[in-house]
Every structure is written in structure tokens, then in C-alpha cells.
Amino acid sequence: MEWEAVIGLEIHAQLATTTKIFSGASTAFGAEANTQACAVDLALPGTLPVFNTKALEMAVMFGTAIDAEINKTSVFDRKNYFYPDSPKGYQTSQLFYPIVGTGSLEIELSDGNSKLIGVTRAHLEEDAGKSLHEKFPSMTGIDLNRAGTPLLEIVSDPDMSSAEEAVAYAKKIHSIVTSIGICDGNMAEGSFRVDCNVSVRHKGEQKLGNRTETKNINSFRFIEKAIKGEIIRQIEILEDGGSIPQETRLYDAEKDQTRTMRSKEEANDYRYFPCPDLLPIVIEDDYIDAIRSKLPELPDAKRQRFSEQYNLAAKDAAVISGNRAQADYFEIVATSTKDAKLAANWLLGEMAKTLNQNDLQIDQSPVDAQALAALLLRIKDNSISVNAARQVFEAMWNGEGSADQIISDKGLKQVTDTGAIEKIVREVIANSDKQVQQYIAAEPDKRGKMLGYFMGQIMKASKGKANPGQVQGLLKPILDSLCN
Amino acid sequence: MALDRQDVEKIAHLARINIDKKDINEYLGNLTSILDLVDQMQRVDTQNVEPLSHPLDAIQRLRADDITESNQREQLQQVAPAVEEGLFLVPKVID
Numbered sequence: 001m002e003w004e005a006v007i008g009l010e011i012h013a014q015l016a017t018t019t020k021i022f023s024g025a026s027t028a029f030g031a032e033a034n035t036q037a038c039a040v041d042l043a044l045p046g047t048l049p050v051f052n053t054k055a056l057e058m059a060v061m062f063g064t065a066i067d068a069e070i071n072k073t074s075v076f077d078r079k080n081y082f083y084p085d086s087p088k089g090y091q092t093s094q095l096f097y098p099i100v101g102t103g104s105l106e107i108e109l110s111d112g113n114s115k116l117i118g119v120t121r122a123h124l125e126e127d128a129g130k131s132l133h134e135k136f137p138s139m140t141g142i143d144l145n146r147a148g149t150p151l152l153e154i155v156s157d158p159d160m161s162s163a164e165e166a167v168a169y170a171k172k173i174h175s176i177v178t179s180i181g182i183c184d185g186n187m188a189e190g191s192f193r194v195d196c197n198v199s200v201r202h203k204g205e206q207k208l209g210n211r212t213e214t215k216n217i218n219s220f221r222f223i224e225k226a227i228k229g230e231i232i233r234q235i236e237i238l239e240d241g242g243s244i245p246q247e248t249r250l251y252d253a254e255k256d257q258t259r260t261m262r263s264k265e266e267a268n269d270y271r272y273f274p275c276p277d278l279l280p281i282v283i284e285d286d287y288i289d290a291i292r293s294k295l296p297e298l299p300d301a302k303r304q305r306f307s308e309q310y311n312l313a314a315k316d317a318a319v320i321s322g323n324r325a326q327a328d329y330f331e332i333v334a335t336s337t338k339d340a341k342l343a344a345n346w347l348l349g350e351m352a353k354t355l356n357q358n359d360l361q362i363d364q365s366p367v368d369a370q371a372l373a374a375l376l377l378r379i380k381d382n383s384i385s386v387n388a389a390r391q392v393f394e395a396m397w398n399g400e401g402s403a404d405q406i407i408s409d410k411g412l413k414q415v416t417d418t419g420a421i422e423k424i425v426r427e428v429i430a431n432s433d434k435q436v437q438q439y440i441a442a443e444p445d446k447r448g449k450m451l452g453y454f455m456g457q458i459m460k461a462s463k464g465k466a467n468p469g470q471v472q473g474l475l476k477p478i479l480d481s482l483c484n
Numbered sequence: 485m486a487l488d489r490q491d492v493e494k495i496a497h498l499a500r501i502n503i504d505k506k507d508i509n510e511y512l513g514n515l516t517s518i519l520d521l522v523d524q525m526q527r528v529d530t531q532n533v534e535p536l537s538h539p540l541d542a543i544q545r546l547r548a549d550d551i552t553e554s555n556q557r558e559q560l561q562q563v564a565p566a567v568e569e570g571l572f573l574v575p576k577v578i579d
Contacts, residue, residue, distance in 0.1 A: 017549050024552030033570035034561070039555035042560060054549035075537040082500055097537070132571065141571030269498055274537040279544040417566040 002203040003233045003238075006211075007166050010014060010160035010195040012151045013175050013183040014127065015058045020148035021126050022049030022092065027149045029189050035128040037144035038128070049277055051076075055150040055404075056281060057291060058182035059099045059124050062152060064292040065180050066119055068103025072285075076124075076278040080272045084142050085129035095272045098123035099281065105176070107168040108318070117169050119159030119392040124149050152182070155352075158197065158208070167220050170194055175299040175322045183271075185323075187218045188359075194223055198230045200238065209234070210244040214251050215257050226251040230258050301329055312342035316348060325363040336373035339380060350393055367396045375403035381465055388412040418474070421466050425474050428457045429482075440483050451475060471482045487516050 023040035040047045063070045075097040078090040100122035129144035177183040221350035249258040302321040333343035395406045566573035
């Protein structure tokens, strides 16, 4: 009997506001503990929340970006539970009337097909603080800097049936929220967290199986691994005649497996009710239209434009347009060098490799777009070879100066003086008696393959500075003239 | 709607309220009569009535996204029972 998985995702995107959703405290990441937690965030008696206009705007931006229904009246509810990193004793969220209603988006799969995934809703809520369990022997330390940071929780329909589809969907949402600038998308810092709801059933079965929810996964690779593992785990239990308890699980990246966090018996009973401290949010068509009209270019449109305007391969266009910072970087380099292909190659090659090694994002690169463009221009005007350019790039990364400075400091400028190159070519030929004799003895159609040796020697003799194109142009005629 | 003693204990637990066992019957009576009132209200036909989420006929005012709160940790932590390295300390909780 064949099994199929049913997967839905809940994504928490931290909104890139300057202040919290209900208070004027800063949301900047990495501040000293509790220095950005004000009386409202601490839920001191007598404080009242006031809603941040930017959080509303960003939620509506997301809704318009995926062409979802925008609810002109939405209401904040209290989700009641006790945990020390949530000092109010409830989380302010939206259950009954979320700001964003149903929408959908298309994901592209590796087999070339695409699939429409429904978005059930997206609602505004506040993040909790952080609990530090390991720091003190018998106590838990609480840092409330994150408490009250606005979140947009984006809930999908259970439309995905594999880990690949789930990752494609999560990446799509990630590229949308970062492209429209409502979330910095930094998964390592927890700005974009994913809960995976997974169940399995026999293929063709209508009824859904019991589902488990694996919470707070913070990388695309872990989403894939957690879902794959969870599907196998559930199928094994069911095939052994067992049943799946509905529960909340945690993904343990080190062991690459999920484990129980909360079982249904202990499941929270949240007793939602409308928050009496906050009035309904009412927006007008004009407001929504104004936001829609100033929405930045979306990833799908950008990908299309990149492949048409810059003639990029479909795969390159998809990768580069998927991340706004990278797309912006690319456009600067492509425009400044007037060579999109070269810009894409360097961005996805040397730059991506070096960023990866240093665990950095493109907007943290020590080599900015203008600097890289200046380097690529030196390849284009034949001042340096591609190999030398890699050396220059490394030096630029290490802060040794601009491309031109480094080229001159390290003496990497290519020799393009034909006379000088010809002198080296003739010297190498004069010193390679044996190889020259073999060349002369070879069948004319085999001779091309024998040029490699001479090229190597010449480049070595010139310390890599001879322009390879010019060397090639000179070498063969000189050798061939010896054959007559 | 009928509640039993266990419901009362569960409600008290969810609200983290410590109740005296001997008072449970009284709470049971009070809560049941509140729910009876709700039942009575549920019987009203509300088909064409807009849901009311707030008794005030007003809409939410919005705040500009500007930082208005500075670091007041020193002051705010004076009322906390235990503080160390800037963190509030609570009895160990592991979820």
C-alpha cells in the first residue's frame, strides 16, 4: 500500500519595524539583556498597548504581494497561556479576524513543474522573550528584549506532499517577505521560523491522518530533513500497527530526528477572546490600494525580467532574483560592467563561495557591488587574467584596497605588448627542442592538442602575466612556420 | 451547560489560581449559572447582527514607528524579586 504525506507550514516572519508592535521600545537584534524592554513589554500594571502603524502596513504589503484577501476589519485576540518569557500571561494575536485572508502562490519544482499552494491566512501577533535555561544552576534567566517584536504568522493550506514542496514554499515566502522589505529573513537570528505540520495517509484516502507539529525550524535544510524524517517515522509506526498521537515535536539538528515536546494530554487550552485593550483595526480601500501601488518588484517578476533583460539562464535568474540584496547587488555589477553574464558568474561563483566560507550574507560582504564591478572591468579590458582576478578578489576581501590598487601593488597587470609576448614565446620554443620535434613530427590535426605544454611554459615564464589570448594567437603560427 | 468539579479544577489550573477544595461546590454553582446565562443569550437569533468585538464604537488609533522608550532596566528591575547579569530570574522552567 502506498503512502502519501500531507504537509502544511506555519511561518513566523519577524517584521522589520524599528519598534515593537505595541510599544515604542527598539527591536534591534543583539542588545544587552532587557535594555529594550519597556513597561508595556514587561506588562506592568496600568500600561496599555498602542498598535504600530508600520506593522499594519507590512502585513497589508504581504497580503497584496500574494494577492490575498485583506480584511478591512481585523481584531486582536488574547491567546492565554503562562510562560515566564511572556509576562502578560497571554500573547496578543489574531484568531477570529486576521488581517490577511486567503491567498495563494506558485512554487517551482525541480522536475520543471509548478504547483499552486494555498495560504489560509496571515495574522499579526507579538513575539515572546527568551528563556535561558542553561545559564544558572537552579534558575531560568529571562530576557524580554524580543517580547513584543511584531510577527506575521503565515499559515498555509495542507497542500504540500513532500519535503521538496515544503522547502520550495518556505523559500518562496522567504523571498517575498525579503523582497518587499518586511522581514530581514535572517534565519540564524530567528527572524524567519517555520513550524511543519505533517501527517501521512494511504494514497487515495480522503480523511487526514493525525498530524504532528514540529516547531521553530530555522534553516531550509533542517525543514527538509525534519519533514523527511517525520514522514518515515510516521509510516513506520503505522505499518507496525501503531497510531500517531497528535503532538508537538522538536527537531534536534544534531541527532537529525524529531522528538516529543508536548503531547495532546498536556496541550494548551488557550481560551482565546478579543483583547479588550485594543480596538478593532479598520482600514479603507484607499489605504490598501496605496500600499499595492508602491509594492516593490516581486521575485517572480524580477526573475522573468532578469532572464529577459540580462539574458541569464533560467536557473541563475531564479537564484539571483530570489534574494533582494543579491538581486540589487547583481544589478549594480551588471549595469556598471555592461556584462551580465560575467556579473552572474562572479556573484554565484567566487562571491557565493567566499560568503559561504565566512558564513556571511551578500549585504555583509566586505567587497561591495561597485568594488566588484571595478575588478570585473579589469578582466574585460584585458588588464588582468581571470586567475589574477581571483587573487585580487581575495585581497579586496581582506581589505587590501581597491582592485586597481591591488593590481598595481602586486604587479598583476597582464603583459599585452605584442613584442614582449613574442619574445617570451620565441624563448620558450627555443628551449623546448624535444617538444618542438614532436610537434613537427605529429599529424597536423593532432598538433592543436600539443599546444598546452607551450602555453603552460609561456605563462610560467611570464609569471602568469602574458595575455593568454595573445599568446595563443602568436604561438601556433610560429610553431607551424617551423614545420615547413 | 453542566460543569463538574473536575472542570472547575481545570479552569483554576489554567488560570493558575489556587483554590480551596471546600469552595469548589460554590464555584461550580456560580460558574454554572454564568454559563446558563450564556446559553440563554445563545438562543437569540443573531443571523443579521455584526459581531461586536469591542463595546466602544471606535477604531484603533495607530502609533508612528518611532523609538520613544529608552533603556530603563535599572529602574524596572528594582521591583523584580531576582535579577542577575541583566536577566530576570525565575524558578527553573524547562518546557
